[in-house]
Amino acid sequence: MTWQREYSERMMKSAALPSVELVRGEGCYVWDSEGRKYLDFLAGIAVNSLGHAHPVLVEAVSRQIATLAHVSNYFATPPQLQLAERLRRLTGAGEHGRVYFGNSGAEAIEAAIKLARRTGRPRILSLRNSFHGRTMGALSLTGKPALREAFEPLLPGVSHIDSTIEALEMAMGPDVAALVVEPIKGEAGVIDLPAGYLVAAREITARHGALLIIDEIQTGAGRTGRWFGFQHDDIIPDAVVLAKGIGGGVPIGALVTFGAASDLLIAGQHGSTFGGNPLVTAAADAVLAEIERAGLVENAARRGADISAALVGLPLVEEIRGAGLLIGVGLAAPVAPTVVAEAARLGLIVNAPTDVSIRLAPPLIIGDTEVAEFIEKFTAALNASAPKG
């Protein structure tokens, strides 16, 4: 196919050659360049919270780009202030909270690393098998050796620890600036933390004067059935890192600090030319307003429960993980890539973070029809992928 040849000739070799070229989307569906229609249960990796071409997002972007798209951080703009206030309210950071805007998840993690550095302590803890992004700082935190090795030396002072409360107790000390942790490890295959981990992590980091920084890039914006993953536990973090779903498709990242952590970065210590420009902040504010207006956080909880219940007992399904509409399906055999290919043939997009796990992260707007179509197609894909004999 022409586009495949063009892709392999023109695109950096850092990404694998895709098997589908997408040209259009509407609601929970996308269409490829041969006219085939797919039910999108990946949503650009938990990004398209409102699905594709949602009128609210289209209107917000169109209006703002025709009004004022970009001005640099030498100037304030109304959409930026409005989004910052909404994020302070939704995260619970409140009036002592502060917001920094970047353009991606990794950039928001970089800001969190600089925040941690400002404690004056040299060490940062993150979890084995975690994912925090691909820039050099974020990669240093990412707990997957296969992603890190080709780029060493990375940031010094990072320790990757087991996801247990005991490992955290052991690693903690007066030299630790922060623990950075995902409420659910999305890229690892949608792996839950042990019960009580975040509550214990809050207590342990506070006792040692270290920051608790929650990476909500994949779990945020209502995806897990709460606004943010940490809100399933009754804790107050020092900072949360956001991106993906808050923008609904426009590139935006944010670091939200709570309480005293809001005073760590001072004037001139960080910035980004595009960060928080009126175009993307107007878009993200419209996305979050629509999630609130339409009750999509509640919808994520309800549809997630429906899907998880329907998955029980399907062929190859061994374990169901995650929360709300971030679901990990643990398979009984290492055939996840086959399941993804079979699903695509049947007009369903899902993804395989590992050989034994399928990730589901559909738009938060799905209803009965999409759930039923998903179950039908996914069951067929599982049946077609079961090892013979």
Ligand SMILES: *Cc1c(COP(=O)(O)O)cnc(C)c1O
């Ligand atoms: C995707 C992701 C990142 C990196 O975000 P980018 O926008 O790709 O840089 C970091 N942390 C988590 C948990 C993610 O899911």
